[in-house]
Amino acid sequence: MADLLIADGAVRTAQGWLSPGYIVIQDGKIQAVAVGQASEALRGSASRVLNASGKAVLPGLTNGHTHFSQTLMRGLAAGRPLMRWLKELIWPLQAAMSVEEMQLAAQLGLVENLKCGVTTVIDHHKVCTTREHTRAVIEAAGEVGINCVIARLWADLGVNAEDADAVVGEMEEWYRSTKEKANPTSGAYLRFASGPGTPWRCSDETILRMHDLAVKNGSFTHIHAAETKDDIEMSLEKHGETSIRWLDNLGVLGPNSQVVHSVWVDDEEIELFAERNALVVHCPVSNAVLGSGIAPIPQMVEKGVRLRLGTDGPASNDTQDIFETIKMALSLARVHSLDAAVLPPAFLLSTAADGKNIQVGAPADLTVVNLEHERAVPVHDYDSALVLCCHGTDVDTVIVGGKILMEGRKVFSVDETVLLQECSQAIRSLRKRAGIE
Numbered sequence: 001m002a003d004l005l006i007a008d009g010a011v012r013t014a015q016g017w018l019s020p021g022y023i024v025i026q027d028g029k030i031q032a033v034a035v036g037q038a039s040e041a042l043r044g045s046a047s048r049v050l051n052a053s054g055k056a057v058l059p060g061l062t063n064g065h066t067h068f069s070q071t072l073m074r075g076l077a078a079g080r081p082l083m084r085w086l087k088e089l090i091w092p093l094q095a096a097m098s099v100e101e102m103q104l105a106a107q108l109g110l111v112e113n114l115k116c117g118v119t120t121v122i123d124h125h126k127v128c129t130t131r132e133h134t135r136a137v138i139e140a141a142g143e144v145g146i147n148c149v150i151a152r153l154w155a156d157l158g159v160n161a162e163d164a165d166a167v168v169g170e171m172e173e174w175y176r177s178t179k180e181k182a183n184p185t186s187g188a189y190l191r192f193a194s195g196p197g198t199p200w201r202c203s204d205e206t207i208l209r210m211h212d213l214a215v216k217n218g219s220f221t222h223i224h225a226a227e228t229k230d231d232i233e234m235s236l237e238k239h240g241e242t243s244i245r246w247l248d249n250l251g252v253l254g255p256n257s258q259v260v261h262s263v264w265v266d267d268e269e270i271e272l273f274a275e276r277n278a279l280v281v282h283c284p285v286s287n288a289v290l291g292s293g294i295a296p297i298p299q300m301v302e303k304g305v306r307l308r309l310g311t312d313g314p315a316s317n318d319t320q321d322i323f324e325t326i327k328m329a330l331s332l333a334r335v336h337s338l339d340a341a342v343l344p345p346a347f348l349l350s351t352a353a354d355g356k357n358i359q360v361g362a363p364a365d366l367t368v369v370n371l372e373h374e375r376a377v378p379v380h381d382y383d384s385a386l387v388l389c390c391h392g393t394d395v396d397t398v399i400v401g402g403k404i405l406m407e408g409r410k411v412f413s414v415d416e417t418v419l420l421q422e423c424s425q426a427i428r429s430l431r432k433r434a435g436i437e
């Protein structure tokens with residue numbers, strides 16, 4: 001007997017679209033995928049049948065980079081470039097954030113990701129004032145129920161530098177205490193990773209210690225690098241080489257490293273990404289909003305660089321709508337290369353799903369998107385309709401580990417009305433405490 005049958009939808013598989021197709025889910029995993037109508041016997045034996053008529057069923061989407069603490073800081077940049085925006089607004093607000101405010105920001109950020117079809121999110125966790133702030137994110141992730149990686153942000157050089165031994169010790173504890181930790185809501189996972197802020201705020205010794213510890217624990221290093229021209233200058237000043245070469249010379253650039261942004265990289269650095277099998281996390285909306293530049297993604301794809309998409313924090317995007325990010329990735333690449341054939345929709349959808357496929361034995365992490373609306377009808381081609389015509393608000397249902405976390409846009413774990421009210425109240429007192437009127 002199946003726990004869940006998803007019937008009558010268009011199902012995206014590695015072999016192409018099954019339309020109509022159906023998916024059988026049992027014990028959190030995909031038990032069968034097939035084209036056509038599900039039989040009456042199958043419908044009758046399933047505990048639950050989800051009608052996906054007029055909808056596309058995708059492998060769950062991944063948001064490869066965000067900062068939940070910034071959920072309360074949307075729309076604040078007001079034309080400031082990256083460093084002024086950080087120094088004048090974001091850093092003071094993050095420093096003043098209470099544990100309760102962190103929990104609200106994380107809840108809202110997670111709900112926003114879920115409602116946009118994200119089943120796995122990487123939070124580059126910026127507010128590390130106390131361990132309670134980090135526990136607040138863990139709790140929120142448990143409540144909302146999507147897969148979550150907390151890449152604990154740290155810096156051991158410059159303003160507000162942390163003591164290296166203390167950070168390493170803290171990470172050892174997080175890895176130990178969250179090993180195999182399943183999410184109480186959905187059975188989804190919660191993991192930790194090393195999250196050095198930027199190359200110019202980290203010492204050689206500590207990034208290596210943190211990287212080795214991450215790899216030993218089956219995890220990775222997740223770092224902002226080569227985001228702006230200033231960023232390159234600061235890396236040259238501090239380390240005498242560009243961010244990417246510094247990471248490579250230390251031996252950090254590799255299959256266990258995720259380099260976020262990588263806007264200002266040269267051909268040799270693109271070759272290095274490919275040779276070392278490092279992952280680049282592309283955040284096109286944030287790069288555009290902050291005027292940082294356009295990452296050379298088509299060149300990276302040509303060289304076989306592993307790629308993931310991220311929204312970046314809501315303060316520099318200013319949403320966490322992964323659909324907007326997918327379309328912006330396509331748009332920026334095409335306007336930059338003057339080539340309408342680069343980054344086709346099918347490639348971008350696979351990238352947004354982080355290469356996952358709807359196949360037998362895979363975890364049942366699925367995103368169901370409504371295509372029967374004024375922006376998508378008529379549907380000539382599913383991939384184009386999803387990438388060019390849909391928004392995050394078209395996501396109807398999200399399933400993680402076989403559990404339905406949202407259906408008909410209703411999130412089951414959180415009272416959204418109360419959450420929105422609490423977040424609106426919280427930002428007023430937070431602004432006051434941070435001295436931002």
Ligand SMILES: [Zn+2]
Pocket residue numbers: 065066067124224260312313
């Ligand atoms: Zn970021």
